[in-house]
Amino acid sequence: MNDRVLGRAAFLGLLGAGMAGIFWGKQVAAFAGRFVPDQVEQILPTKGWRIFTIRGIPRIDPERYRLEVTGLVERPLNLSLADLRSLPQVEQVSDFHCVTGWSVHDVHWRGVRFDDLLGAAGLRPEARWLRFVSAEVPYVDTLSLEQARFPDAMLALDMDGKPLSRPHGSPARVVMPQMYGYKSVKWVTTIEARSDFVPGYWETHGYDSDAWIGKSNFFIQEKTSDVFFRGKE
Amino acid sequence: MSRGDQAVAASRARYVRRFGRTERALHWTHATAFFVLLGTGLALWLPALSTIVGRRALVKDVHVWTAVAWAAALVLVVALGDRRALRAAWREIETIERDDRRWLTLRRAPQGRFNAGQKLNAITTAAFAILFAVSGAFLWLSARDARFRWEGPIVVHDTLTILSVFLVSGHLYLAVIHPTTRHALRGMTRGDVREDWARKHHPKWVGATPLRDRELVTSAPDAEPQPETAAT
Numbered sequence: 001m002n003d004r005v006l007g008r009a010a011f012l013g014l015l016g017a018g019m020a021g022i023f024w025g026k027q028v029a030a031f032a033g034r035f036v037p038d039q040v041e042q043i044l045p046t047k048g049w050r051i052f053t054i055r056g057i058p059r060i061d062p063e064r065y066r067l068e069v070t071g072l073v074e075r076p077l078n079l080s081l082a083d084l085r086s087l088p089q090v091e092q093v094s095d096f097h098c099v100t101g102w103s104v105h106d107v108h109w110r111g112v113r114f115d116d117l118l119g120a121a122g123l124r125p126e127a128r129w130l131r132f133v134s135a136e137v138p139y140v141d142t143l144s145l146e147q148a149r150f151p152d153a154m155l156a157l158d159m160d161g162k163p164l165s166r167p168h169g170s171p172a173r174v175v176m177p178q179m180y181g182y183k184s185v186k187w188v189t190t191i192e193a194r195s196d197f198v199p200g201y202w203e204t205h206g207y208d209s210d211a212w213i214g215k216s217n218f219f220i221q222e223k224t225s226d227v228f229f230r231g232k233e
Numbered sequence: 234m235s236r237g238d239q240a241v242a243a244s245r246a247r248y249v250r251r252f253g254r255t256e257r258a259l260h261w262t263h264a265t266a267f268f269v270l271l272g273t274g275l276a277l278w279l280p281a282l283s284t285i286v287g288r289r290a291l292v293k294d295v296h297v298w299t300a301v302a303w304a305a306a307l308v309l310v311v312a313l314g315d316r317r318a319l320r321a322a323w324r325e326i327e328t329i330e331r332d333d334r335r336w337l338t339l340r341r342a343p344q345g346r347f348n349a350g351q352k353l354n355a356i357t358t359a360a361f362a363i364l365f366a367v368s369g370a371f372l373w374l375s376a377r378d379a380r381f382r383w384e385g386p387i388v389v390h391d392t393l394t395i396l397s398v399f400l401v402s403g404h405l406y407l408a409v410i411h412p413t414t415r416h417a418l419r420g421m422t423r424g425d426v427r428e429d430w431a432r433k434h435h436p437k438w439v440g441a442t443p444l445r446d447r448e449l450v451t452s453a454p455d456a457e458p459q460p461e462t463a464a465t
């Protein structure tokens with residue numbers, strides 16, 4: 001046996017396996033993911049969830065947490081977590097799709113529909129947009145009232161049977177399954193009703209505002225880092 | 234050996250060139266870029282790190298531009314360097330001899346300039362580098378064009394990261410910490426290693442008898458002039 005063939009075979013074999021993974025990785029990942037224990041999943045993003053932050057995860061004391069409902073409302077609200085849990089709770093199972101290409105299927109959410117949340121505040125007729133402000137400054141995003149009233153749109157408090165964990169947006173996050181994940185603002189501290197549209201964080205970096213799954217963000221002019229290239233923060 | 238004897242032996246130690254300038258330049262270019270890419274990559278990927286570091290846009294820029302610089306630097310090293318030496322090295326690396334196969338089953342077998350583990354490491358590193366670049370290019374493209382937004386490149390890039398952490402940890406352990414192998418680091422920084430060490434660990438490279446002086450590269454500092462060997 002030609003000894004050099006062995007090394008060459010190892011090299012080409014690795015390359016071949018890798019290239020196959022690039023084109024058929026989804027099937028392999030789906031299969032292999034079944035064998036990943038939960039403990040590993042805490043550390044390595046293997047089963048699907050990846051946590052992308054722009055500044056770092058906020059730490060919010062659930063006792064001191066208040067959700068401010070403000071803007072074009074008759075009665076601005078300051079809701080505690082207990083207040084939120086006393087509103088009608090709904091449950092749903094939906095998929096989560098990140099615009100970067102990974103998805104997590106069958107996520108169990110429990111929380112509040114926006115109509116129920118805004119009912120006590122009394123939306124003014126001029127209000128057309130809801131702007132969600134995250135504790136992870138400066139992350140914000142906006143949904144139209146019509147979008148926020150989708151049957152599967154909600155402000156989630158629980159995920160997969162437990163209260164939201166810190167990486168996943170505790171204590172409250174937006175869930176908008178029919179749009180890419182960047183619209184589902186985490187660590188929501190303020191909901192502002194507005195008559196005008198204000199683009200969200202990722203939209204100012206080139207992503208679409210109407211982030212419909214499979215129907216948006218086909219071509220993104222992803223903006224480079226302002227810090228690196230323009231010396232701005 | 235007593236310390237005094239060791240000092241005497243060291244002062245008389247003969248060194249033999251293991252890696253030339255091009256080989257070393259290739260290694261250090263790749264190593265430096267690799268650590269910057271691994272560091273920024275982990276900060277983008279591991280939840281534990283991405284949540285502390287944040288600053289995604291900046292970290293992404295550093296990661297991508299380092300990859301570009303790495304590719305350019307490799308091209309430069311090959312274009313300006315000793316390609317003959319690189320080809321010879323790659324030929325050695327690809328040739329997995331019977332002694333190498335025996336060594337890999339954890340039995341004693343004489344090794345050449347690269348031992349079998351080093352050959353496999355080099356092959357794997359080279360293949361991984363290409364796959365990282367290809368999958369990384371897809372990831373970069375996918376951020377801009379939905380047509381490239383498959384899960385395959387994500388899975389490959391992720392898997393390579395995990396495997397690389399293991400590989401490079403083992404590599405660093407052997408190169409820096411493990412007593413019998415860490416002398417090899419000198420071969421990659423200064424180019425030469427002690428002849429007696431090489432004879433012990435890589436006998437098929439150095440050979441059974443002492444090398445002629447002109448086959449050596451350097452003697453250690455303060456060395457006394459070496460006597461002529463009888464075997465010339």
